[in-house]
Amino acid sequence: MTADAVHPRTFGAGPSRRHALFAGLCLCCLPTLGRAAESFAIEEVGPGIFVRKGLIADATVDNDDAIANVGFIVGKTGVLVTESGGSLADGRWLRAEIVKRTDKPITHVVLTHVHPDHVFGAGAFVQDKPVFIGHAKLTEALSARGEFYRKRLIDLLGEDRTGPVVYPTMSVADTAEIDLGDRRLTFTAHGPAHTTSDLSMIDSGSGLLFPADLLFVNRIPSLDGSLRGWLTEIERLKTLGATRAVPGHGPVAVDLAPALADLSGYLTVLRDGTRAAIAKDVPIEKAVTSVAAEQRDAWALFDTYNGRNVTVAYQELEWE
Amino acid sequence: MTHRIGKTLSTLGLGVVLATGAVSGPLVGMAQAAGASDTEHERAARWQEIAKSIFGDRQIAQTDSLVKIDAPVRALDAALVPITLTMPKDGQIKAVSLIIDDNPAPYAAKFEFGPAADPAELKLRVRVNNYTDMHAVVETQDGKLYEAKQFVKASGGCSAPMGMSDEEAMKGMGDMRLKFAETAPGKPVEATLMVRHPNFSGMQMNQVTREYTPARYIDKLTVSAGDRTVFTMTGDISIASNPVINFAFKPDGKPIQVAASDNQGGRWQHSFNPPSPTN
Numbered sequence: 001m002t003a004d005a006v007h008p009r010t011f012g013a014g015p016s017r018r019h020a021l022f023a024g025l026c027l028c029c030l031p032t033l034g035r036a037a038e039s040f041a042i043e044e045v046g047p048g049i050f051v052r053k054g055l056i057a058d059a060t061v062d063n064d065d066a067i068a069n070v071g072f073i074v075g076k077t078g079v080l081v082t083e084s085g086g087s088l089a090d091g092r093w094l095r096a097e098i099v100k101r102t103d104k105p106i107t108h109v110v111l112t113h114v115h116p117d118h119v120f121g122a123g124a125f126v127q128d129k130p131v132f133i134g135h136a137k138l139t140e141a142l143s144a145r146g147e148f149y150r151k152r153l154i155d156l157l158g159e160d161r162t163g164p165v166v167y168p169t170m171s172v173a174d175t176a177e178i179d180l181g182d183r184r185l186t187f188t189a190h191g192p193a194h195t196t197s198d199l200s201m202i203d204s205g206s207g208l209l210f211p212a213d214l215l216f217v218n219r220i221p222s223l224d225g226s227l228r229g230w231l232t233e234i235e236r237l238k239t240l241g242a243t244r245a246v247p248g249h250g251p252v253a254v255d256l257a258p259a260l261a262d263l264s265g266y267l268t269v270l271r272d273g274t275r276a277a278i279a280k281d282v283p284i285e286k287a288v289t290s291v292a293a294e295q296r297d298a299w300a301l302f303d304t305y306n307g308r309n310v311t312v313a314y315q316e317l318e319w320e
Numbered sequence: 321m322t323h324r325i326g327k328t329l330s331t332l333g334l335g336v337v338l339a340t341g342a343v344s345g346p347l348v349g350m351a352q353a354a355g356a357s358d359t360e361h362e363r364a365a366r367w368q369e370i371a372k373s374i375f376g377d378r379q380i381a382q383t384d385s386l387v388k389i390d391a392p393v394r395a396l397d398a399a400l401v402p403i404t405l406t407m408p409k410d411g412q413i414k415a416v417s418l419i420i421d422d423n424p425a426p427y428a429a430k431f432e433f434g435p436a437a438d439p440a441e442l443k444l445r446v447r448v449n450n451y452t453d454m455h456a457v458v459e460t461q462d463g464k465l466y467e468a469k470q471f472v473k474a475s476g477g478c479s480a481p482m483g484m485s486d487e488e489a490m491k492g493m494g495d496m497r498l499k500f501a502e503t504a505p506g507k508p509v510e511a512t513l514m515v516r517h518p519n520f521s522g523m524q525m526n527q528v529t530r531e532y533t534p535a536r537y538i539d540k541l542t543v544s545a546g547d548r549t550v551f552t553m554t555g556d557i558s559i560a561s562n563p564v565i566n567f568a569f570k571p572d573g574k575p576i577q578v579a580a581s582d583n584q585g586g587r588w589q590h591s592f593n594p595p596s597p598t599n
């Protein structure tokens with residue numbers, strides 16, 4: 001573990017060549033309909049551990065990309081934010097919920113992986129000067145994608161509600177530990193799985209595992225790293241000693257073993273079905289409609305993501 | 321409504337999708353996708369301009385029998401849009417060009433067929449940067465041009481980051497595989513050619529320097545059966561990374577030669593044994 005910067009770097013909007021030509025309508029001028037998150041509840045899922053369930057939806061102009069399970073842990077010496085939120089607006093909402101409940105300082109913010117629904121809330125916490133904790137590969141992943149994501153989020157939410165790209169100030173290459181006085185948080189940097197920058201965490205106070213998007217429950221997983229790697233990392237999650245977990249998407253807390261079984265069930269069908277399609281020369285455009293179709297009723301948003309997952313899996317497995 | 325332009329991010333994370341990514345992933349949907357609001361008339365005018373720049377003053381007739389484009393109406397992944405070109409009239413097709421009108425470099429690829437080709441069906445994977453018309457233009461043996469069109473909804477395919485470092489993306493560059501489908505003896509053989517190559521578009525950001533990775537793409541690829549050409553492809557940045565091309569050829573038992581080059585001087589050559597005529 002290394003702390004490679006004192007202040008988080010933020011990434012402003014630079015002009016992208018060619019892109020000006022393609023700029024869409026100005027959504028920031030449209031009125032918004034008020035925020036569904038106002039009615040979000042935060043649940044205490046363990047002693048001093050608060051989690052808000054994300055919407056089972058994609059980001060929309062109305063929901064501030066509040067689609068991930070975000071939350072915080074109140075320790076003796078300070079507050080650790082387990083997930084920052086999907087936009088600056090979502091992060092601000094979370095910060096307000098924290099301030100309502102405790103006057104302890106916000107000392108740590110975890111950036112669990114590169115996806116926008118997990119990192120764009122970080123801008124709301126820059127004022128607290130916390131340690132931003134991320135996987136050793138997160139900085140380069142954010143360098144490559146942060147601005148791409150930011151532009152798309154701005155198109156949807158407007159610049160004011162989107163916020164900056166915030167980089168980790170503490171990077172975890174293997175494992176690391178944070179002490180909050182009365183509890184320790186142990187981090188594990190995973191190999192390519194859901195993405196190439198997945199970081200999980202276990203809280204010694206409750207025994208809860210925070211696998212972030214290494215665990216999807218009810219909502220179809222989205223594959224953006226390595227299918228074979230994800231199946232490997234599921235085995236690793238089983239060895240960390242937790243029985244309950246806070247998934248990245250789905251209920252605020254679940255029993256770990258059955259949730260991992262459902263996830264690996266889908267990923268295994270995806271792997272085997274894609275391999276079979278490749279072996280039979282089924283082209284990618286046909287494979288996207290047939291592979292894993294038997295899992296359709298088991299997952300929300302299946303039609304939005306399964307075809308994409310097959311596309312990603314096909315590219316990984318066709319070179320086996 | 322299937323299509324709420326501007327309101328849903330399906331491609332950002334869970335919600336933004338990338339070359340590599342999906343949303344809960346990467347944001348999937350897009351806010352008002354570029355090009356989404358253009359009128360039919362504007363699209364037609366743009367095509368006139370592009371066609372003129374490529375084919376000069378030559379007449380291009382419409383066709384629904386000489387070439388057909390199949391593409392998903394809405395791309396699942398804008399950086400990998402599978403395209404099928406069907407050209408059922410055996411012996412009449414000399415070449416086919418694929419143009420993605422609203423891409424930064426619209427002329428995606430040109431295939432010139434040789435005597436060992438069976439151009440009945442050709443598949444390739446492309447990047448699509450905007451809501452756009454796509455055109456296939458065939459040149460027949462008598463030198464005439466015919467076009468077919470398909471509209472595709474996608475966005476960001478050319479600039480979508482690859483999800484790995486440039487170094488990693490270039491690993492094994494030039495490696496190739498050629499797979500043959502089982503075919504009855506005496507019939508054309510269907511083949512799938514896979515080439516390892518990042519095909520950098522010049523619009524993707526380098527993860528370390530945070531500058532744009534210079535365009536580096538396969539610009540020429542020739543497949544021959546023995547000394548007879550199957551096809552020569554001229555390519556550009558619209559071809560997806562790690563190009564995969566499905567085609568058919570008339571085998572004569574001699575090895576299949578593949579020669580590829582890129583715009584930065586990379587050159588690769590591989591030879592593959594053809595499928596045995598007994599199976």
Ligand SMILES: [Zn+2]
Binds near residue numbers: 113115345
């Ligand atoms: Zn994710």
